[in-house]
Amino acid sequence: MYRYDEFDAAFVAERTQQFRTQVKRRLAGELTEAEFKPLRLMNGVYLQLHAYMLRIAIPYGTLRPDQMRMLAHIAERWDRGYGHFTTRQNIQFNWPKLKDVPDILDALASVEMHAIQTSGNCIRNTTSDPYAxxxxxxxxxxxxxxxxxxxxxxxxxxxxxxxxxxxxxxxxxxxxxxxxxxxxxxxxxxxxxxxxxxxxxxxxxxxxxxxxxxxxxxxxxxxxxxxxxxxxxxxxxxxxxxxxxxxxxxxxxxxxxxxxxxxxxxxxxxxxxxxxxxxxxxxxxxxxxxxxFALPELPARDTEADAAETRRMAAMEPEFAAWLEQNTAPHRVPGYRAVTVSLKPIGGAPGDATAEQMRVMADVAEHHSAGELRITHEQNVVLPHVAEGALFKVWRALRAEGLDTANKGLVTDIIACPGLDYCALATARSIPVAQDIANRFAEPRRQREIGPLSIKISGCINACGHHHVGHIGILGIDKAGVESYQITLGGDATETASLGDRTGPGFGYDEVPGVIERVVDTYIALREPGETFLAAYRRLGMAPFKEALYADH
Amino acid sequence: MRIIDATGPIDDLWPRIGAGEPLPEAGRALVERDRLGEALASGLELGLHLPPDTEPADIEPHFGRLAMISVGFPSFADGRGFSIGRSLRQRGFLGRLRASGPVIADQFAYLLECGFDEVAIPEEVARRQPPESWLSQSAAITFGYQRGIAGRGSILDQRRARHD
Incomplete structure (x- = not known):
């Protein structure tokens, strides 16, 4: 992983000092609010619905354990004990005080982090593959x-x-x-x-x-x-x-x-x-x-013994087996897996993590993932280098903090923007919509039966929840003072990218979980063996889904 | 209007010719784009003011006759002038380069690096932002990462020098 040299360190320290001066100059009236605004935005400070929000850069989503622990410390000392991982592989804190921001930036600089250009009309944090x-x-x-x-x-x-x-x-x-x-x-x-x-x-x-x-x-x-x-x-x-x-x-x-x-x-x-x-x-x-960025030295393992042990534990613990199947991915080194820690517990706010959860992820990464963590644009965390023989231990440690949800890429692995609960731009709620849908599909076996399905929710047309490229996209808008949700189908953010098509008129807040269920049931009824939702939609087109949603309207 | 360069406040040496005003007989004149033809035919020492929608390539043929170019910044948030300045320098303009408009002290370092020599700011901005702020902000970051720009050194080159 990248380490700052003296030049990077001096650059970030000077930048933090500069922002401290800018805050003072704003308070002294030297800078107008209009002039100060882009300066604070380029240091990650937004003015939101209820408070200031600080967005911290996690370049290409890669973090060390000491950095994750610092985020936990910031959450506890200057915020309300949690943070929100974003679709830009960043983290944002929703309740800091403006006067504390320079101190927070100093704390970040001490672990080679910053909030530079996480907002504003400039080049933002460059994102990358969580399996890089x-x-x-x-x-x-x-x-x-x-x-x-x-x-x-x-x-x-x-x-x-x-x-x-x-x-x-x-x-x-x-x-x-x-x-x-x-x-x-x-x-x-x-x-x-x-x-x-x-x-x-x-x-x-x-x-x-x-x-x-x-x-x-x-x-x-x-x-x-x-x-x-x-x-x-x-x-x-x-x-x-x-x-x-x-x-x-x-x-x-x-x-x-x-x-x-x-x-x-x-x-x-x-x-x-x-x-x-x-x-x-x-x-x-x-x-x-x-x-x-050379591959860290991963100790050679007895891969056969590791695999046998993992199989034995999976046979005893069906929930571990489901997690193993769903949340781990192949690694280029035999005997290792990349683990996805889901920040989408059923009923939780997508992408949120408490300080305690951050510390557990940091500890696990330190002991079992070559000291590395990755934040994904799907608002989860990846432990990139876990030996197969350590998977059960890792799962148990994560489970103790509610970080073992086995839903990566499934219907409850929902991306949602902060929406009307936090955001000044939002026109509708998104987090509660995600929670209602997750509750509707909570049953793990049903999720696995449905297979890969990405639902993405935005609370306004700025589309921070990437709804256009969700297999199912949900866009909340304000229609004459009432939240209305437009549904799109067939979006895709990968190499076969496409924008979703709108099903038709929007739905009320309370209707959304039922609407999603009808879309999913229509897919289940019409799919061919092994056919994913996206593939089925591309074959079938909109007609059967439209029929299911609007026939009796 | 106040003029500030990397040394602090300086005198304005470039009288700007308003619309309809005759060109002076001799000496210096800062003219608008639409009077460039007339000005080129004079024997004046010329400065040219450019609006922010200028195509830098269009000005290149006149570099030999221009001692100074002023680039308009309609607001501090309109950053087109940064690219105009840098393009003029990359195309070989060696004269004095001015950023004109309500830019702020916090942008001074960027302006200098894009090849500007000075700013011409409205009185209202100058009253709030004293020359000390312009000088201290221009030195706030010792080394940047970019190469091929004017002003402060590049971290990339510093690293290379360390290895040599």
Missing amino acids: GVAPEEIEDPRITAELIRQWSSLHPEFTFLGRKFKIAVTGSEHDRAAIKIHDIGIQIVRGPDGAPGYRVLVGGGLGRSPFIAKELRGFLPKADLLPYLEAALRVYNLHGRRDNKYKARIKILVHELGIEEYARQVEAEFARMDRAAVAAPAEEVARIAAY
Whole structure:
């Protein structure tokens, strides 16, 4: 994992000191509220419905145990004992006081963390694959690229006052777990003509009120050209992106209005003209970063004995067996698994974790996962390097804190934005909708029978809950003072990305669990053996679902 | 309006010619984009003011005649001027570069790094934000990560130097 050197440490310390000064200058009237707002946003501080909210960056979702423990400490000392993991692999605290924020930032800096650019019209936290460095089919660990982008995008003098926020995601695998096609820029590590890794660059994806799937900007970009190419892409956007309307200011609108060919022509012209060598990262620097992401030394295990022991425990404990099946994934090193810790207990708030749960995850990671944790954009936590022989112990430790829900990728593994319970932009509740649906499908056997199914809920059209790309998407809006929920079907955030189709008129708050159940029952009745919900929807189309939902309306 | 550069407050050496005002006989003049043709034909030492929707490439042919370029920032939140400044420098403009408008002290470091030499800020901003704030904010972060920009050194190059 990446470690700060003296330069990174000084940079973050100076930035924290700068924010402390900015708060003072705001209080002294030197900065107006309008001037202070983007400065506090670029340090992660939002003004929400009830209080300030602090969003802390977890670059590409990777955390060390001491960092997770610091998050627990912050939750207890300055918040209400819990935090909320987000779809950007970050964590946010919903109840800090503005006067405490500089102290919180100091506490974060002591464990090599910060809140830089977690909000504001700038380049946000670069996200990545939670199985980075673990997935057997991966070409290269995408976090090397993501860390390079983190550094390059931090306080970039040219791109810190963009027309709108800018999100970048990187995947090193063909199977996309980083949702690159719904990002402003999506980067896929691919092999070039000579077999050397390089990048496929996508642009103009995004959700919100005008959802788009990203288009290909460059089929193959040599690795050394990454930063100059990003500068060219951002410069064209910064100069020409719309600034007349906040809702048309993302790069997806520029790409849509110019057309991908014209946008690509402008980027390539800028790229060809600029002094690329002056901007690119030196090869030694890339090598320095890459060394931090080498696979940790995983002790050799007696894999057969481990597997036998795990099988024996699974036979005795059916709940362990279900968890093993659902929440663990293959690892490139034989005898190891990547474990998903579900933050979606039935009836809980998706993505929330208490300080005690954070400490347990930190302890387990320290003893059983080579000191590493990952936050996923699905709002869960991954322990990437668990020996098969330790799985039962890990499960028991997690179970003690209610972290053993065996529902990864199932109907109750719901993504939801904070919604009207916290957010100033929300027009409807989302967390209680997620809780009601989870309660409706609580029975574990039924969840497994239904199979892979992602439900994503947003409490307003800004789509922080990614509803457009949920297999089932739920969008809460305000209709003349009453919450109304629109349902979409067939969305997908992976390499086969698609936007969901609306079923028709929306439903009332109380109707939603029943509506989802009718959609699921229709799928169960019509599916072919082994066919997932998404595959069935793509084969069947909307008609049978529409019939089931509206026939008797 | 007040002019501040990396050393602090300085005098405004560039009289801006208002719409309909005649160009001076001699000396310096800061003219609007729509009077560039007329100004180029004069013998004046020229400054050119650009609105934020300017295409930097369109100005490049005139670099030889321009001693100064002023880039308009309609608000501190409109960051197009950062890219205009950097593009002008990358295209080889060597004259004085000014950011004109209600930018704030907290942006001074970014402006300097994008190739600007000075800011021209409204009195209202200058009253609230004293020159000391501009100077201290410009030095708030010693080293940044980006390469190929003006001003402060890059962390990436510092690291390389350490290994040499």
